[in-house]
Amino acid sequence: MANADVTPLATPLVDLRGKKGLVIGIANEHSIAAGCAEAFARSGARLAATYLNDKAEPFVRPVTDRLGCELLLPCDVRIPGQLEDVFSRVQAAWGGLDFLLHSIAFAPRDDLHGRVTDCSVAGFDIAMEVSCHSFIRMAHLAEPLMAGGGCLLAVTFYGSEHVVKNYNLMGPVKAALESSMRYVAAELGPKGIRAHAISPGPIKTRAASGIDQFDELLEAAALLAPEHHLVEISDVGNLAAFLVSDAARRITGTVIPVDGGAHITA
Numbered sequence: 012m013a014n015a016d017v018t019p020l021a022t023p024l025v026d027l028r029g030k031k032g033l034v035i036g037i038a039n040e041h042s043i044a045a046g047c048a049e050a051f052a053r054s055g056a057r058l059a060a061t062y063l064n065d066k067a068e069p070f071v072r073p074v075t076d077r078l079g080c081e082l083l084l085p086c087d088v089r090i091p092g093q094l095e096d097v098f099s100r101v102q103a104a105w106g107g108l109d110f111l112l113h114s115i116a117f118a119p120r121d122d123l124h125g126r127v128t129d130c131s132v133a134g135f136d137i138a139m140e141v142s143c144h145s146f147i148r149m150a151h152l153a154e155p156l157m158a159g160g161g162c163l164l165a166v167t168f169y170g171s172e173h174v175v176k177n178y179n180l181m182g183p184v185k186a187a188l189e190s191s192m193r194y195v196a197a198e199l200g201p202k203g204i205r206a207h208a209i210s211p212g213p214i215k216t217r218a219a220s221g222i223d224q225f226d227e228l229l230e231a232a233a234l235l236a237p238e239h240h241l242v243e244i245s246d247v248g249n250l251a252a253f254l255v256s257d258a259a260r261r262i263t264g265t266v267i268p269v270d271g272g273a274h275i276t277a
Contacts (some may be wrong), residue, residue, distance in 0.1 A: 025256040028055035031105050032255065033097070035061045035086060035149070036114030036166070039070040043166055043214060044114035046244025050252040052078040056110075059101055061086035088115065088145040089137075098152040108156040110255035113149055114166040116142040118180050130180050138180055143188040150195045150206070160203025162255040165192050166247075167208040167266060169274055189266050196264035205263035207254050212242040212270030235273040242269055 032051050036044035037060055044060075051058055059082035062071040068085075075083045082104055084097050101108055118141075122134030146165050153163060170178035171185035189208050196206035247269050253259055254267075268274045 025054050025252050025258055027051060027252060027256055030055075030109040030255070031057045031059070031101075031107065032110040032112065033059045033061075033101055033108060033153075034080075034112045034114070035097075036112065037062070037071050037074055038067065040074050041244065042114070043211060043244050043247050044112060045074050046246075046248040047112050047114070047164075047251040048074065048078055048080070048248075049245070050248030051110075051112075051255070052080075054252045054256070056255075057081055057105075059084065059097075059104070061097055063087055088141055088148070094145070094148060095152065098149075098156065102156055107158060108153055108161060109159075110162040110164070111149055111153050112164045112166075112251060113146045115145060116166075116181065116184070118142070118184070122180050124177075125179065127180055127183060135180065138184045139187065142181070142184045143191055146188060147191055147195065150199065150204075154199060154202070154204065157202070157204050160260075161205070162259075163192075163195065163199075163204065163206040164251055164254060165189075165206075165208045167210045169210055169212075169268065169270065171210075192266075193264050200263060205254075205259075207263065208266045209247060209250055209254070210266055210268045210270070210274075211247045212268075212273050214242055214244060214247075235276045237272040237276070242271060 034044050034048045036042065037048060039045065048058060048060060058078060058080045060075045060080045061084050062068045064085065064087060072083060082100060084100055086093050086097050088094050118138035119134045122130045122138065150163055153161065165188055167185045167189050169175070170182040171189055175182065192206045192208045199206065250267060250269050
């Protein structure tokens, strides 16, 4: 059960009481996955979360402890068996799962900073494995745990649809992630399992810092957005909480921007 000493959270936007969710991708308190986990917990959900490795755990645990996460498990999707073990532990602890957040992405530095035209086979494979195929694997593992239906969320970026300077290899990879999400939504829909991709505007996270000249991307996003404001992780979290709630039970297969309207401008 959740820790009774957890710091009280703000008033929930939706009711997730009784729902159990797995959050994959918290790197620290500033990560998008942390903002989503906060919104899930604030709305009453019981949570499990993962950390990449021993080096990452000290940055993840303060977040998950504060939110009362019941399970915190290691998960590097490139290590055979680790992802499967996470779902086995969730099944053993809870017997089922109501929602999942996939918020992980990676590309080797040389391939990320170079032209798509020049990317290596190995770099492309790694980027696709971690950033896209892992979502398909998670859907496969979550399916038997969602006997009563559920929701799968992935995090994308508008560099999947438009050429964004310096986003490079991650553009095609995120496009593949979005397409995979739609096929998963179609295939699992008859079982009541929904799927979405949330597309935030640029947010200053640890993962985003790997993109060359990212500060310029932040400035450009603020100028493009009609309100001239950057998105915060709490904005992403609020949408994520709604999408996994029963209030969104008839919505599936969507890519939803959370970018202050930047996507409508040229």
